[in-house]
Amino acid sequence: MYRLIEQDGRAKSAEFKTVHGTIQTPVFMNVGTLAAIQGAVSTIDLNNIGTQVQLSNTYHLHLRPGDQIVKKMGGLHKFMVWDKPILTDSGGFQVFSLAKLRKIQEEGVYFSSHIDGRKIFMGPEESMQIQSNLASTIAMAFDECPPHPAERSYMIDSVERTTRWLIRCIKEMDRLNSLEDTINKKQMLFGINQGGTYADIRIEHAKRISELNLAGYAIGGLAVGESHEEMYYILEETVPYLPLNKPVYLMGVGTPANILEAVDRGVDFFDCVYPSRNGRHGHAYTGFGKLNLMNAKYQLDDRPIEEGCACPACQHYSRAYIRHLLKAKEMLGMRLLVLHNLYFYNHMMEEIREAIRNKRYKEYKKQKLENFMGGED
Numbered sequence: 001m002y003r004l005i006e007q008d009g010r011a012k013s014a015e016f017k018t019v020h021g022t023i024q025t026p027v028f029m030n031v032g033t034l035a036a037i038q039g040a041v042s043t044i045d046l047n048n049i050g051t052q053v054q055l056s057n058t059y060h061l062h063l064r065p066g067d068q069i070v071k072k073m074g075g076l077h078k079f080m081v082w083d084k085p086i087l088t089d090s091g092g093f094q095v096f097s098l099a100k101l102r103k104i105q106e107e108g109v110y111f112s113s114h115i116d117g118r119k120i121f122m123g124p125e126e127s128m129q130i131q132s133n134l135a136s137t138i139a140m141a142f143d144e145c146p147p148h149p150a151e152r153s154y155m156i157d158s159v160e161r162t163t164r165w166l167i168r169c170i171k172e173m174d175r176l177n178s179l180e181d182t183i184n185k186k187q188m189l190f191g192i193n194q195g196g197t198y199a200d201i202r203i204e205h206a207k208r209i210s211e212l213n214l215a216g217y218a219i220g221g222l223a224v225g226e227s228h229e230e231m232y233y234i235l236e237e238t239v240p241y242l243p244l245n246k247p248v249y250l251m252g253v254g255t256p257a258n259i260l261e262a263v264d265r266g267v268d269f270f271d272c273v274y275p276s277r278n279g280r281h282g283h284a285y286t287g288f289g290k291l292n293l294m295n296a297k298y299q300l301d302d303r304p305i306e307e308g309c310a311c312p313a314c315q316h317y318s319r320a321y322i323r324h325l326l327k328a329k330e331m332l333g334m335r336l337l338v339l340h341n342l343y344f345y346n347h348m349m350e351e352i353r354e355a356i357r358n359k360r361y362k363e364y365k366k367q368k369l370e371n372f373m374g375g376e377d
Contacts, residue, residue: 001188001215002246006357010239010266013356016216016247019186020077020085020137021052025247025268026352028259028345029053029087031276034060035070035080038276039338040331043082049311049343050350054082055271058130058140059091059098059122063115067133075135075183087271088136090127090192093220093252096145104144106161124168132176135183140218141169143192148224150196159194159205166191166209188215190249196221197230199237206241216269217242218249223258232261239266256285256348257372260365263352275341280334282326285344288374291319293337298323311343312336 003015016023030037030051037046046054056076061067073079076086095102099111099120108123122130127142143162146155169189177185191209195202202219209217219238222231235250242248249269250262259270275285282294286306291298293305304314305322313322313336325333348368355364 004245006359008356008359008361009264011263011352011356011361012244012266012268013353014247014268016268018085018137018188019184020083023052023085024353026259026263026349026356027052027269028349029055029269029271030342030346031055031271031273032080033057033273034064035076037338037342039280040335041276041338041342043080045312045339046082046342047084049339050346051084051342052346053085053087053137053269054080055087055089056080056134056136057089057091057094058127058134059089059094061088061134062091062120062122062130063113067130071133071135071183075133077135085137086134087138087190087269088131088134088140089251090131090140090142091122092127092140092143092192093145095122096147104161106164108142124165125172128169128172128176132173132182132184132187136187137184138188138190138216139173141166141189141191143194143220145221145224146194146196148196148221148226152198152201155194155196155198155201159201162192162194163205163208166212170212170214190214190216190218190247192218192220192251193238193242194221195234195238197226197234199234202234202238203241206238210241210243214246216247216249218251218269219267220251222250223253228258228261231258232265235262235265235267242266256345257369259345259348260352260368263356264361264365275345276338279337279339279341282323282333282337283341284337285341287368287371289372293319293323294326295323305337305340306344309340309343310347311340313340 014025098114102111124142131139146158191214247268250267284291298319301319355361
């Protein structure tokens with residue numbers, strides 16, 4: 001499934017074959033939590049801007065419209081009209097960050113919906129069942145997302161529980177993939193490494209879950225309040241203990257600079273809401289830093305967001321016009337900026353893959369980071 005094409009230091013570029021197509025890594029997964037990118041961006045748009053993988057969320061889709069409804073509609077690919085890979089987050093992070101009155105027990109988590117307060121239970125088996133109903137390409141294991149910072153004793157107990165839950169996820173996915181009415185019988189499972197900023201706990205957990213021979217491995221519980229330096233240190237210490245012949249996914253990260261640094265430490269997969277969220281608030285990513293198009297200085301600026309950019313916004317519209325749309329609260333302004341930002345991320349990943357495959361990643365990263373310093377923020 002995973003073929004390593006080239007390594008440049010720890011940076012690696014590979015092909016990851018799935019039932020819904022081959023993913024070239026490193027890759028950024030565009031985040032469509034509720035089976036849609038916020039900002040009125042369709043799957044047609046995603047195809048046009050070079051998106052390889054779309055990410056949706058188990059917790060949110062379980063609440064609305066309901067995973068049983070998605071299954072009756074033929075699965076998430078058919079429902080949202082997307083024929084490329086989809087990764088579904090397990091719902092664990094949302095249970096711990098959004099849910100009210102949660103109670104963690106060995107069997108799973110009891111919590112109240114953040115939408116209407118109704119009582120819900122989710123454990124490893126339930127998460128796998130929901131993701132099987134969604135029929136995503138890649139399912140994520142259900143894990144506990146410990147708070148940051150957390151006491152060492154709590155973290156040890158939490159990671160041990162996450163390991164036990166992972167073993168239950170594996171068993172349940174094997175069962176679900178064997179059922180006659182399962183839509184995607186080749187659904188893959190990624191395990192999640194936890195341990196906060198305790199490098200030794202992270203390393204031991206990485207060793208343990210690597211023995212389970214999963215399709216891929218994620219690093220969770222970062223970008224939750226620790227410094228960038230702490231995150232990079234944990235990646236440096238942990239990634240070498242995950243299999244080289246499997247994809248490594250850094251969950252919820254991040255800025256373009258974060259991605260460049262994480263790739264240099266061996267990470268393949270990324271996802272983050274930054275490009276779409278920041279776009280909806282008037283911020284544009286460019287090769288020379290981030291711009292705030294709400295600023296008055298762009299009122300008469302007839303240039304595109306970025307010269308030479310091939311995204312739909314830059315091909316047709318000026319900074320002045322997009323600023324006008326944003327100030328007038330026209331949805332088109334948000335849509336154009338989200339399209340630009342997602343295109344920027346996807347195109348940067350293309351450049352990263354090319355740099356690694358040409359053995360010039362260090363040089364590329366250094367130049368890119370220097371260029372980013374020219375922005376406003």
